[in-house]
Structure formats: structure tokens, C-alpha cells
Amino acid sequence: MSKPAATVRELIREHHAALTQSERKFAQALLENYPAAGLASITIVAANADVSTPTVARMVQKLGFKGYPQFHQALLKELEAKGSGPTQRREKWASEAPESHLLNRFAQTVTRNIEQTFANIDTESFDGAASQLADTKHQLYVVGGRITRALADYAFTHFQAVRPRVTSMTASSATWPHYLLDMEKGDTLLLFDVRRYETNLERLAELAAERGVQVILITDQWASPISRVARFSFNCWVEAPSAWDSNIATMMLLEALIAATQEECWPETRDRYERLDALFDLTRLFR
Known part of the structure; x- marks a missing residue:
């Protein structure tokens, strides 16, 4: 390819x-x-x-x-x-696809996506975002869109274990004013937005930024309009031989941010892990 x-x-x-x-x-x-x-x-x-x-x-x-x-x-x-939707993306890949097996094409594409994503990450911005995510004195809010809410859920599950004061915002934009009401200067909003960018997410980011909230945006290579108000913005390469974009590079960046935040918060995070495991034992969640 x-x-x-x-x-x-x-x-x-x-x-x-x-x-x-x-x-x-x-x-x-x-x-x-x-x-x-x-x-x-x-x-x-x-x-x-x-x-x-x-x-x-x-x-x-x-x-x-x-x-x-x-x-x-x-x-x-x-x-x-x-602005291309799933149908246009499928047609584009179908017209350009070589005769090799889809698995090979997919592997080559996502590997290249990962390489391009990490090659274009500014290390100072990455460290700054990790430091912001590790600021336990302030609240961390996490939200995604129609597709990216799965990434937001994944981020929330991990950050909730890493640090206190983490809020997962619901997928319904009708409830967002309630969260905005409680946002304070110095809080962090981790937001996911990819192409066919969502206007409600853009407005949320604008309102949060006006309140002094530090917006961290994870988006695609074309960049969501939210990058205008984000303190830190990361572009992930997402195209794949499919009607749908790939979240593999995005997930790798997210996991790198989670790991970096964990290190920023250590040893408080270690103590939090130990207390969490004790609660898991009490509830007999695991075998």
C-alpha cells in the first residue's frame, strides 16, 4: 500500500x-x-x-x-x-485497495497510523497534559461523542483508579449544563472528538474554557475545531481500509497518557490501588 x-x-x-x-x-x-x-x-x-x-x-x-x-x-x-462519512470512506478504500488480504492491509495501515501519530506528538505538550491530568486538587471531567464515548468510558475507568475527583459526563448533551455549573477554574476537561465533528462538543469546550477549565483534546489528523480553545491538543491518525476510522492509535496515546498520569501521582496512586484491591476482596468481585 x-x-x-x-x-x-x-x-x-x-x-x-x-x-x-x-x-x-x-x-x-x-x-x-x-x-x-x-x-x-x-x-x-x-x-x-x-x-x-x-x-x-x-x-x-x-x-x-x-x-x-x-x-x-x-x-x-x-x-x-x-466531512466524509462511512459510505464515502468505504468507496475510497475500495477503489485504492491492493489485491492483498484485508488483514495485511489493515495491519500495514494501523501500524503507519501509530507511527505517524507518535512522530507528531510534542513531548512538552504530552508532559504538560499528563501533569494537568494528575492535578488531584481539581476535578477531572471526561466526555466523548457518538463514537468516541467508548474511549471516554475507557479513560474514565482508568483515571478513576489512578486518582480521585474524576467525573464521567453522560452522552446526553442535555445534561451537560449541570456539569458546567460545577466546573471551576483549574479543573480539567478531557474530550474526544473526531471527524464529522460534533457541534455540541465544540460548544461544551468553549463554555468550559470560558470558565477557566483546561481542555485536553484528543482528535484525528484533521483536527477538531475544539483545538482552538484546547490547552493541549493531540492529533491521532485514524484512516483504515474500512467504512469506519480506526481508534488504535488513539487508544495507544490514551494509554500512554494514563501511564504518565499514574507516574505523576505515584505513590498516592499505589496507595489508592491497594485500597481499591481491598474493597474488591470485600465485595468478592473476582475469583
Whole structure:
């Protein structure tokens, strides 16, 4: 299976060291409103980023594009991919799939997803998120969407064992104002949102951020709009030869965050584990 073309986001990260200060200014403006900030004409996107048109043209070429039209087309394709549903994804993979067995194609794809995900994680952001998740003086709220609520449930089960003050928010957005009512400055909201991004999750994140809650977003390679208000945002590669996206890379990142949070909280977490096991013995939950 041929390797998919790198996204513009990946190219910016790859070539960031070679960019000038003004080019980095445009790159930052693009990433803050990605990919919408690059979908207008070159003169408009330059003006919006407060840089010159030649600055944009030079940066585009440094990223490997022949010119701005090719760069613009790449962003349009990414935008189209963002909104694709299961049927479109299935058709895309069916048309591109080689004749090898599905198991081999799937293994190759998810392995590449994991590699791309972890290669693009900023270690300082990862450590910062783990430290935020380990802040037991404040409440940790966990929520996911239609598909990602399974990831949120998994995260809640583990973080509840690792540390106190963890709240699993229900899947019904009608109940979220009750949680917002209790959120305080310094609390953490761990949120999962992947393509065909959910407007109710975006509004929840905005309201939480306005209250001083630290939002940690786990999303896909195209990035949920929630990244605009998130303190920490992690992009996971999710495409697979299926009508459905893969959560394997996302799960690996989540488990890495759980492990890092556990280490941040140790030895308090060790004591919590021991007391939890004692309660399991009393309830005879396990054989």
C-alpha cells in the first residue's frame, strides 16, 4: 500500500526549523484555524495573517508545493476528507485497495497510523497534559461523542483508579449544563472528538474554557475545531481500509497518557490501588 501524502499540518511541523519568523507567523495563523485559514486567495490569507504575499509564497514552496494553487488544492482535499462519512470512506478504500488480504492491509495501515501519530506528538505538550491530568486538587471531567464515548468510558475507568475527583459526563448533551455549573477554574476537561465533528462538543469546550477549565483534546489528523480553545491538543491518525476510522492509535496515546498520569501521582496512586484491591476482596468481585 502506498504511503498517503503528508498533510499540510505535517509538512509545517517537518519544515518548521527552516521557516523565517514571518513564515512561522503565517504557519501559526494557519494552524490556529486549520485548514480554513488557507482556503482563500493568497492575498486574503496573507492579509489575515498580517504577513506579505511573498512570505506566503515562499513558505508554500518550502513545504514542497510548486505554488499557492497546489497548496490550496491540498487543503481543499483535507477539508473534503474531514466531512466524509462511512459510505464515502468505504468507496475510497475500495477503489485504492491492493489485491492483498484485508488483514495485511489493515495491519500495514494501523501500524503507519501509530507511527505517524507518535512522530507528531510534542513531548512538552504530552508532559504538560499528563501533569494537568494528575492535578488531584481539581476535578477531572471526561466526555466523548457518538463514537468516541467508548474511549471516554475507557479513560474514565482508568483515571478513576489512578486518582480521585474524576467525573464521567453522560452522552446526553442535555445534561451537560449541570456539569458546567460545577466546573471551576483549574479543573480539567478531557474530550474526544473526531471527524464529522460534533457541534455540541465544540460548544461544551468553549463554555468550559470560558470558565477557566483546561481542555485536553484528543482528535484525528484533521483536527477538531475544539483545538482552538484546547490547552493541549493531540492529533491521532485514524484512516483504515474500512467504512469506519480506526481508534488504535488513539487508544495507544490514551494509554500512554494514563501511564504518565499514574507516574505523576505515584505513590498516592499505589496507595489508592491497594485500597481499591481491598474493597474488591470485600465485595468478592473476582475469583
